[in-house]
Amino acid sequence: MIRLENVTRVYGQGAKAVTALKDVNLEVAAGSITGVIGVSGAGKSTLIRCVNLLERPTRGRVFVAGQELTAMNKTELRKARHGIGMIFQHFNLLESRTVRDNIGLPLELIGTPRRDIDQRIDELLELTGLNDRASAYPAALSGGQKQRVAIARALASNPQALLCDEATSALDPQTTSSILTLLRDINQRLGLTILLITHEMEVVRTICDQVALISGGALVETAPVGDFFTRPATEEGRTFLNDFLQLAPSNALLQRMADSPEDNRLPVVRLVFRGQALSSQLMTQLEQHFGIRLRILQARVENIQGRTLGLMIAEFDGARDTLDAAMDHLHTLDVQTEVLGHVQRHD
């Protein structure tokens, strides 16, 4: 549905040139939601603006709905843009227009008859739950309501694709969640393809099917969301995921830990288990087969796109010679292990 081929965007020229995007290749399947995630300055904004050519790529090609946007003249491009909706972090509503008239704007631009515009506005007010705010001006709306108006406006001309530029970054967590629910709902009901950019893993986790991690202007990892959260393929991916999951050893634990396995010290292990590997079964097995008891120090279980992701930091209390065998057993169960350090035995 949306395809970027070797898209590069360079600002400025000569010695002062800055490369904001480097050879970006991305494919967003029709009807799916893809999230591009990255820290500030990674090139997310440039990337999404290159999709509808608000910024023209220096090199590379952009396809939306089978048409090459980068090969179009201005008139063709404007026509293509009617089929690509866009919403923004700061909503970008016209203060001089009511909610109704903001929503109707894209249709006015293409010369839709007034009666059809009014009918479409009514449908969109219904879809976005804004019926009672139809004649309000944007200044009287909350942030969440403003973004709903923006979504309704972006959908007015029945686009096939929706671009979301940090659409929830200016909203509080509850409002964010309601906007994400609305986007998911629209995606499922209308089969709309959505490409969003965000710096929040929570957004990706909640609604995306595919995630692309951008760093320094390049896409470093593109994967289905379930895979990315359970098995990030790159170092950048792991760093991003760990920051999100926040299962780093606590400061108190870090102070107690020593690097070397001296006598009488117990290994502290971070376990990452996926899918059906439930922790209680795991612990029983370790105790029965290897005589190792787990003392859980920190733990977290997440459900991501129907897949379980468990993280645990635990002391392994048992004979040292069975430890390696226990680890091997865990690996066969697809549990990832990492020895973080060693702590003094408690008792």
Next chain:
Amino acid sequence: MSSAMIDRILDAVIDTFYLVICSGLIGIALGIVMGVALYVTRENRIMAMPVLNRAISLVVNVGRSVPFIILMLALAPFTRWLVGSYIGTTAALVPLSIAAIPFVARLVEGALNEVPHGLIEAAESMGATPWQIITRVLLPEARGGLITAATITIIALIGYSAMAGAIGAGGLGAVAYNYGYSRYNPMVMLVTVLIMVVMVQGVQMLGDFFVHRSRHR
């Protein structure tokens, strides 16, 4: 004050209205066109034409740097060519309108600069043409600033029209100069000054009212 003087002052008020309203309408209409041109042709804007932009900007600066009294005299041949005479109320409309255009243009450019860039980007993402962006986004969103610009212009024109009166345009300036100053009638001077104060005050209040009404917050 004699009744003849009162009639003279009333006629002068009507002349001043005529001068200010006509030159205001012409000046504001053409000034908006020029201001929009200044705005849209700037680099990275919706109709970027940097060379044209610099040319318009130069014209505007030249127009604004010539004092009105000099502009009026310098334009005399042009005025005579255009309306057949360079003396009289209608003749004064020419320099008044021309002086207003660059003045309005800069004020309009300033008002348009206040429109958040995100709105233009949003309109572009919807496939709006530059003309649609101007008429449906830029001008409506800048309405408050445009009304303020019009108010300031009308008030400046009230002042300019009095200056034009001194060289035969009629209006309150002519009465103040011919009777208040040359024939030393302090009462006439006082009354004309008071009338102008009331006019300026009235225009400002009207402007503030419309600015307030155009704001939806």
